[in-house]
Amino acid sequence: MNTQASFSKPEPLSSRNWFPKVSAAVVAGGLLTFGIMGVVGLLCHSDASPRTLSAQFLLWLVALVWCVLLSVCFLFRSGRQAWAVLAVANVLVWGLFFAIRGLVS
Amino acid sequence: MKIRGDIVRTYRDVHSWVGIIAGLFLFVAFYAGAITMFEQPLQEWASAANPPPVSTPFERLPALMEKLFAAHPEAARNYSITLPAATPGQGQLSWSIAKPGAHGHGPATQVSLNDQGDLVMVQDQPSGAARFVDVLHQQVGLPFPHTLSMFLMGTVALLYAVALVSGVIAFLPGLAKNLFAVSIGRNSKKMWLDMHNLLGVFSLPFHLIMALTSVVFAFHEPIFATQQWLLGGSSAHQHMQGGPRHGGGHGRGGVAHGGHGPAGMEHGGQPPVAVQPAGEHQGPSDHEPATGHDGVALPQREGSPDPALGNDQKNAAAPRTPLPPQQIVAALAAQAPGFVLDSLTYTQRPGAGVALNVAGHDPRYSMRGPVSGFAGVDPYTGKIISADYLPGHQGAGFSIITTFFALHFGSFGGVAVRWGYVVLGLGGAFLFYTGNRLWIASRQKQERKTGLVEETRGTRFLACLTSGCTLGCVAGISAIFCAVPFLPHGGTYPVVMGLYYAVFCLFVAAAFLLGSQRCDRILLVGAGVLTALVPVAASFGRQQGDWLSPVNQAVGLTSVLVGVFLLVCAFRKIRVSSQRRLSA
Numbered sequence: 001m002n003t004q005a006s007f008s009k010p011e012p013l014s015s016r017n018w019f020p021k022v023s024a025a026v027v028a029g030g031l032l033t034f035g036i037m038g039v040v041g042l043l044c045h046s047d048a049s050p051r052t053l054s055a056q057f058l059l060w061l062v063a064l065v066w067c068v069l070l071s072v073c074f075l076f077r078s079g080r081q082a083w084a085v086l087a088v089a090n091v092l093v094w095g096l097f098f099a100i101r102g103l104v105s
Numbered sequence: 106m107k108i109r110g111d112i113v114r115t116y117r118d119v120h121s122w123v124g125i126i127a128g129l130f131l132f133v134a135f136y137a138g139a140i141t142m143f144e145q146p147l148q149e150w151a152s153a154a155n156p157p158p159v160s161t162p163f164e165r166l167p168a169l170m171e172k173l174f175a176a177h178p179e180a181a182r183n184y185s186i187t188l189p190a191a192t193p194g195q196g197q198l199s200w201s202i203a204k205p206g207a208h209g210h211g212p213a214t215q216v217s218l219n220d221q222g223d224l225v226m227v228q229d230q231p232s233g234a235a236r237f238v239d240v241l242h243q244q245v246g247l248p249f250p251h252t253l254s255m256f257l258m259g260t261v262a263l264l265y266a267v268a269l270v271s272g273v274i275a276f277l278p279g280l281a282k283n284l285f286a287v288s289i290g291r292n293s294k295k296m297w298l299d300m301h302n303l304l305g306v307f308s309l310p311f312h313l314i315m316a317l318t319s320v321v322f323a324f325h326e327p328i329f330a331t332q333q334w335l336l337g338g339s340s341a342h343q344h345m346q347g348g349p350r351h352g353g354g355h356g357r358g359g360v361a362h363g364g365h366g367p368a369g370m371e372h373g374g375q376p377p378v379a380v381q382p383a384g385e386h387q388g389p390s391d392h393e394p395a396t397g398h399d400g401v402a403l404p405q406r407e408g409s410p411d412p413a414l415g416n417d418q419k420n421a422a423a424p425r426t427p428l429p430p431q432q433i434v435a436a437l438a439a440q441a442p443g444f445v446l447d448s449l450t451y452t453q454r455p456g457a458g459v460a461l462n463v464a465g466h467d468p469r470y471s472m473r474g475p476v477s478g479f480a481g482v483d484p485y486t487g488k489i490i491s492a493d494y495l496p497g498h499q500g501a502g503f504s505i506i507t508t509f510f511a512l513h514f515g516s517f518g519g520v521a522v523r524w525g526y527v528v529l530g531l532g533g534a535f536l537f538y539t540g541n542r543l544w545i546a547s548r549q550k551q552e553r554k555t556g557l558v559e560e561t562r563g564t565r566f567l568a569c570l571t572s573g574c575t576l577g578c579v580a581g582i583s584a585i586f587c588a589v590p591f592l593p594h595g596g597t598y599p600v601v602m603g604l605y606y607a608v609f610c611l612f613v614a615a616a617f618l619l620g621s622q623r624c625d626r627i628l629l630v631g632a633g634v635l636t637a638l639v640p641v642a643a644s645f646g647r648q649q650g651d652w653l654s655p656v657n658q659a660v661g662l663t664s665v666l667v668g669v670f671l672l673v674c675a676f677r678k679i680r681v682s683s684q685r686r687l688s689a
Contacts, residue, residue: 057506068270
């Protein structure tokens with residue numbers, strides 16, 4: 001999503017406005033990661049006790065997704081875009097999470 | 106490969122800043138980690154002067170245990186039998202008081218019978234040297250309390266992951282051209298850049314694994330807690346307290362290894378399910394609802410009685426005695442041929458029956474822990490009730506996860522792979538060193554271009570810090586191994602820790618006092634001499650076993666190689682600087 005966005009914009013990327021991008025990836029990205037974990041966890045009926053396979057896979061998933069988000073956050077055009085995209089993604093993922101949880105229970 | 110110029114530039118900036126923040130921590134982690142590959146032999150080497158634990162033949166173990174439990178009923182709650190490979194048919198019994206809520210357990214007491222049939226108890230006092238290096242590795246060189254260190258380690262690991270991705274993006278376009286063109290010579294920036302690229306590209310898969318596993322190791326507790334909160338059912342919360350943190354890494358030979366350290370999971374992996382009541386099936390399916398508790402080697406310290414315990418525990422109301430160790434060993438040999446048992450650990454929670462966890466190794470498979478795989482065994486029947494972490498008996502899912510652990514620990518493929526990991530670890534440490542050097546060299550170049558005669562304070566600071574921290578770490582660890590033969594008990598943990606940080610701080614202080622021009626060569630000589638002295642100290646000091654034993658040879662040879670390398674670097678620096686002085 002972000003790659004495309006940055007392609008359409010002629011203004012070149014730079015590392016100067018790193019702080020809003022990184023903070024978006026840490027805070028909003030972290031929240032998003034946990035949301036993804038929740039959705040996947042619900043879909044594979046994880047009961048979250050750490051010795052089960054599903055819980056352990058979710059653990060690795062979180063690490064992987066968060067690492068990727070932290071690495072690609074610099075591709076956002078601006079800090080504002082980073083926060084906006086990740087916030088929308090959060091709303092979608094968490095909405096999905098609560099919807100599935102509502103359906104399951 | 107074509108990547109837009111501004112993206113490459115952005116990631117180059119990100120790479121240098123992230124690298125410069127994390128580089129020195131990672132240096133310590135990798136240097137100490139390379140040594141930790143052989144923690145167990147080093148532990149035994151360092152403890153050579155201590156009285157060796159006494160082995161008891163299998164036939165006499167039941168009598169010994171009976172005597173012990175009569176004299177010390179608390180011993181029955183947490184005891185283990187180590188099965189040394191050197192003495193088949195014999196076991197070393199030891200017990201310890203489990204500390205609820207603490208990592209690890211109290212010091213172990215070795216028990217045996219003398220010729221008159223009386224109990225002989227010896228407090229185990231292993232050398233702290235090898236374990237300290239392991240902890241140094243896990244906490245990226247930081248002396249802070251465990252929780253804080255883990256948080257900082259995790260942050261470093263995330264930076265490391267970002268550094269890897271950004272490094273790949275930034276240097277991919279020009280890489281094919283420059284990969285093998287290592288120019289050693291006058292242009293120090295070019296030389297460091299070439300070496301950094303070459304090392305980085307060829308060890309990239311190794312580093313990706315290390316970054317990902319380290320993030321998992323650092324943050325597993327908060328992530329599991331969040332999972333619990335989001336998805337947790339009613340039964341699971343007690344597992345959170347006990348589950349992931351204690352590693353169950355009962356090392357071979359009962360060495361206080363990994364899982365017992367302050368960072369349980371890192372070097373123990375998650376403990377296997379100890380008891381799985383009702384329908385004891387082997388060969389777990391991927392989504393098996395494990396209803397047992399997760400106590401492994403030392404579960405009792407977490408202490409909450411588990412309502413999910415099943416048949417065994419209910420039956421335990423009528424007192425039953427576990428099978429004698431000999432029969433357990435025989436039963437396991439029949440169920441898991443090729444799995445070489447290293448230790449049996451018995452634990453008992455209040456109001457529950459005895460749980461037995463075994464640790465062992467199987468050279469044919471990768472293993473969950475640094476030196477072992479695990480299984481939960483029914484102590485009354487000898488039947489394997491949890492094979493989730495048993496090498497060769499895992500389901501597909503657990504095998505995949507085990508592979509990641511094994512790729513971090515190098516616990517697959519035997520000694521050759523471990524030596525490979527030593528090389529990769531030292532190479533990794535050197536990669537971070539070259540990264541810092543590159544940063545300094547390119548800043549110096551820039552500053553010279555702008556007409557500055559003296560380097561700026563920032564550059565000077567980083568140059569001193571880089572030399573001080575990296576060489577201080579090398580020298581500190583070498584100082585430990587030099588001192589081990591002379592210290593009582595091969596150096597207890599606090600003594601070893603004090604020695605390391607004293608040498609480390611001395612080197613950092615010396616670096617700043619000497620200044621960036623001179624500190625390098627002097628500290629290189631210091632660290633090189635200390636490292637090369639390790640075998641000399643071992644031969645002058647107390648007996649470290651047979652002089653020609655493989656461990657002594659390996660320790661001697663490796664430290665001489667590293668020491669000579671450091672000294673050669675030092676003399677090269679001295680020569681270059683004297684040439685410069687002559688030409689000036």
